[in-house]
Amino acid sequence: MIFTFGLIISILTSNAQFHGDNFDGNWTGIGYQELVYDFDTTHGINVWQIGQPQKTVFDQAYSLPNSLMTDSINSYPINDTSIIVVKAPVIAQDWGSHTIMFYYKLNTDSLSDYGKLEVSGDNGVTFINVLTQWDEYGFWWNGDILESFTGNTNEWSWFSICVSSLLDSFPTADTIQYRFTFISDGIQTNKDGWIIDDLVVTDLTSRISEIKDNYSSICYPNPSSKIISIEYIKYDDNNINIELYNNKGQLICKKNYNCKKIDLDISEYENGVYYYRIIDVKNKFQTYNKFIINK
Numbered sequence: 001m002i003f004t005f006g007l008i009i010s011i012l013t014s015n016a017q018f019h020g021d022n023f024d025g026n027w028t029g030i031g032y033q034e035l036v037y038d039f040d041t042t043h044g045i046n047v048w049q050i051g052q053p054q055k056t057v058f059d060q061a062y063s064l065p066n067s068l069m070t071d072s073i074n075s076y077p078i079n080d081t082s083i084i085v086v087k088a089p090v091i092a093q094d095w096g097s098h099t100i101m102f103y104y105k106l107n108t109d110s111l112s113d114y115g116k117l118e119v120s121g122d123n124g125v126t127f128i129n130v131l132t133q134w135d136e137y138g139f140w141w142n143g144d145i146l147e148s149f150t151g152n153t154n155e156w157s158w159f160s161i162c163v164s165s166l167l168d169s170f171p172t173a174d175t176i177q178y179r180f181t182f183i184s185d186g187i188q189t190n191k192d193g194w195i196i197d198d199l200v201v202t203d204l205t206s207r208i209s210e211i212k213d214n215y216s217s218i219c220y221p222n223p224s225s226k227i228i229s230i231e232y233i234k235y236d237d238n239n240i241n242i243e244l245y246n247n248k249g250q251l252i253c254k255k256n257y258n259c260k261k262i263d264l265d266i267s268e269y270e271n272g273v274y275y276y277r278i279i280d281v282k283n284k285f286q287t288y289n290k291f292i293i294n295k
Contacts, residue, residue, distance in 0.1 A: 019088045019089070019200070019201045019203065020198070021035050021198075022063045022066075022197065022198050023050050023061070023066040023199075024061075024065065035086055035087065035088055035199070036086070037050075037084060037085070037086055037087075038085040039083075039084055040082075042083075043080075043082070043083065044081075045080075045082075046082045046083065046084070047071045047077065047080060047182070048069070048070060048082050048083075048084040048180070048182070049068075049070075049071055050066060050068050051066055051067075051069075052065045052066055053069060053072055054072055054073050055069075055071075055072070055073065055075075055192045056192060058105060058107065058193075061197050062103045062156050062198055063197055063198055067196060067197040068084070068197070069193065069195035070082060070194050071193065075189075075190045075191055075193070076108075076113070076184055076191065076192070077184065078184055078186050078188050079184065079185070079186050080182070080184045081181065081182075081183050081184075082181070082182050083179060083180070084179075084180050085124070085177050085178070085179045085180075086178045086179075086180070086199070086201075087175050087176070087178075088175065088176050088177075088201040088203070089174065089175055089203070090167070090173050090174050090175060091203050098162065098163050098164045098166065098167070098201070098202065099160060099161065099162040099163070099164075099201070099202045100117075100119075100160070100161060100163065100178055100199075100200070101158070101160035102159055102197065102198060103157065103159075103197045103198050104159055104194065104195060104196045104197075105153050105156055105194075105195045106149055106152055106153045106157075106193075107152055107193060108149075108151060108184075108189075108191055108193060108194070109184075109191060110151040110152070111148075111151075112184075112185045112187065113182075113183065113185060113189070113191070113193075114149060114150035114183060115148065115150070115180065115182045115183070115194045116129060116131060116181050117129070117130050117149070117179070117180055117181075118130065118178070118181070119163050119166060119177065119178055119179070120176070120177040120179065121166045121169060121170030121173040121177075122170050122173065123175065127179055128166070130161050131147055131148060131149075132147065134161065137163075137165055137166060137169070138165035139162060139163050139166075140161065140162035140164075141161055141162075146159075149182075156197075158273070160273065163176070176201070180194075180196070202275075216232070216233055216234055217230060217232050217233060217278055217287050217289050218231050218233070218289075219276070219291045222291045223291070223293065223294035224266060224291065224293060224294070225267070225293065225294060225295040226267045227263055227264065227265060227266065227267075228263075228264050228266050228291055229261060229262070229263050229264075230261070230262045230264065230276060230289075231261045231262075232260055232262075232280075234287075235260040237258070238258070238280055239257070239258050240256070240257055240258075240278055240280050241254065241255070241279040242254070242255055242256075242257060242262060242264075242276055242278055242279075243276065243279070244264075245277070246269070252269070266293055269293055270293070271294055272293060273291075274290065274291055275288060275289070275291075276288070276289055
């Protein structure tokens with residue numbers, strides 16, 4: 001299911017931050033250096049590595065040349081628990097759209113060897129499994145709901161989940177930690193494990209004076225390949241600005257309109273997740289949403 005970020009709100013100030021890494025050190029405009037990695041060695045040797053894939057199944061990164069994976073050359077070992085914690089700053093505590101997203105592949109012994117993703121808002125004291133506790137904490141899914149990262153994927157898959165509601169439980173958090181754990185049993189299957197690339201954490205934050213309703217804009221069709229329609233529900237004959245951002249946080253389009261429904265040609269853009277921001281200058285109102293291009 002495709003989720004939307006729609007909230008009709010009165011905003012005093014707003015800020016959009018994108019933190020991420022393609023593990024190649026060349027993502028301009030996204031602030032990839034703001035992500036901090038902690039390789040946990042308390043369980044023994046940690047097989048998580050950043051480098052160029054040179055394995056049987058994992059022979060190429062999503063964006064060349066490097067990626068994050070369970071060993072860049074060897075199969076993952078038996079009886080292993082390897083953990084890497086990714087830390088991303090929180091720009092504002094009062095409200096935000098905090099989403100983690102990445103491309104991944106799996107090559108594991110189904111169910112017996114698996115990965116999990118957890119999130120913490122109290123500096124690692126408490127970790128919440130986003131795959132099994134998402135409903136309890138009100139996390140929002142984009143795409144199929146997973147119970148674990150296990151099995152085999154022939155192609156690169158996309159993962160995305162919004163954990164904004166974590167700040168309801170940890171309102172003073174200044175950092176959100178994402179813990180990736182890969183666990184194997186005692187049977188050697190000589191498989192490649194888990195590979196991740198183009199990791200992005202978004203932080204669309206705003207200070208709110210009042211929440212008025214539960215939607216503000218819609219975009220359709222979503223996913224789309226050529227044209228996407230954006231309808232601004234709150235429109236009342238005012239000029240509005242629309243800004244488009246790619247998943248690297250780069251502004252790729254900015255236009256002014258005086259209508260409720262806008263049709264945008266997106267055929268020139270590559271596949272992936274994109275964001276738009278509507279700015280109603282007269283009413284001092286802003287809203288965010290996302291869409292997917294899939295050709």
